[in-house]
Amino acid sequence: MIKVENLSFSFPQKELYSNISFTLEEGQHCAFIGTSGSGKSTLIDILMDPERYLFEGKLEIEPGFTIGHVSQFSQVDNSRPMTVFEYIGEEFIQVQDEITAIYAEMATSSDLDALMEKSQSALDAFEAMDGDNYENTINKQLNLANLIKLRDADVSALSGGEFKLVQVMKQMLLRPDLLIMDEPDVFLDFENLNALKKLINAHKGMLLVVTHNRYLLNHCFNKIIHLENTELQEFDGRYIDYNFYLLQTKIELQEITVAEAEEIARYDGIIDNLREIATYNSEASRGRALKARVRFQERLEARRIKEPFVDIKQPNIRLGMDEAPEETVLVNVEDYSVSFDELLLEHVTFEIKSTDKIALIGPNGTGKTTLLRDIFRGTHPAIQVSDEARPAYLSQLQGETLQDSNTILNEFIDAGFKTYDEIRAHLLQYGFEGEILEQKIQSLSGGEKNMLQLAKAAGSGANLLLLDEPTSHLDLYSQIALDQAIQDYKGAILMISHDFYSVVNGMDYVLIIDNKTVRKMSMRKFRQMIYNRHFDRGYLEAEQNKKAVELKVELALKDKNFELAKKWVDELEQLIKQL
Structure with a gap:
């Protein structure tokens, strides 16, 4: 067992943890979640090598306890x-x-x-x-x-995804007391992601897995550790049940908040009246009454419930293009081929219209990224890019579009922004504010770097977004915000993604790689194909019903109709039992 009690730790520029406590026990498969930059990877480093860090609190690890590790950034050693x-x-x-x-x-x-x-x-x-x-x-x-x-x-x-699975197998077979995996799902195609799910569920030992992947979270874990705003909470149970618990708590807190706001407003009125009386009546008793009411008001404000895990602020991602353009062809691909050591793609033909949202789907190592780069560069003879196209590119290799040695502010000055105030206002929507703007890009987490790429693409005025794994490293809240931004964007998108939820939530259709070429598939057929391969019969319908009820809960909360929200939550609980 590992036991952490009242652990606090800070970097000079940022407090990471304030008196956090949790335990990891035999047989637990624990998902470790939280927004990007909240300190998940640092906490893993502390668990693996506590002597390197000066922290407050207690960390109890039994003598001889072994810890295995799968890094998110490991690479093949070609010299051996x-x-x-x-x-x-x-x-x-x-x-x-x-x-x-x-x-x-x-x-x-x-x-x-x-x-x-x-x-x-x-x-x-x-x-x-x-x-x-x-x-x-x-x-x-x-x-x-x-x-x-x-x-x-x-x-x-091996492809990158295949190598990641091989790493996972290697560490699992060594049978450490605890195996820690830091975003093992990043860049895995859906087949490899499903293989990772099977490996996790078959593993008999203790696991701690940092992940933002909605598929794994819904199907793999029996404990959740959630780190947010220097605080941590643990939940014994499935992620789907944890989300349900958060929704219940959100309703309770909002109901209390509304009641407290009404009480505070009533006392504001009383205090205003007492102050007005005090301007023409200087009796000591009036002054004491005013001070007493003010102190009581301050206590009301102080006891407002602050819950960092329930209503986390999502970034306000906007990708531009608020008005739909006239339908034209922005990109025409005709008989495209690409090969390296072997032929990857041939006879690829398709077009991208000005309002198309297309997912490019296929196994790792089949040439998808190369095709996306060739469209962005516009130099390949088989690819014709219209003069009207203004493409922006998000790379899974973040160094392609971001200069690590730049500060965030300087990166956006280089990108054409005119003033620091303009940059600050733009980046505030993406969760960047204060001192972090002066940090160098190399110090940011993978999720923060992807958010910067999205911010750059949005600020470029692009009408064609070429997105290569845009949800990789993004926390759950940013993924949901990106899903919404993609739905709202009126321009064209070609997106490589293995995130099933992002594809089905935002794309019009799929180009699926099959036998070294691509074929068009409707979203309905793609969704059915995935569910038939990887889920029990009826799961699709149950999940769609669950989403519909969740939307009803959110709408009831917006109307502050708490009784209706509770009614829908009762129905949601029954649907969750089916999943």
């Missing part, structure tokens, strides 16, 4: 060629080779006692890893992730 099987089994093979070497040394050495002790230690380590079964276990994991065909492939030949 090995197969996928050798990479996953590397630790097992090393211990096995060590045992073999010790036995060989025993045959010639006179110091057998020391070697016996050494061999027993190695054998104990091998047994703790279940080393006798490691080959069978690796094959089972590869089968579970549908990657058995890559067993003997070179690791360097």
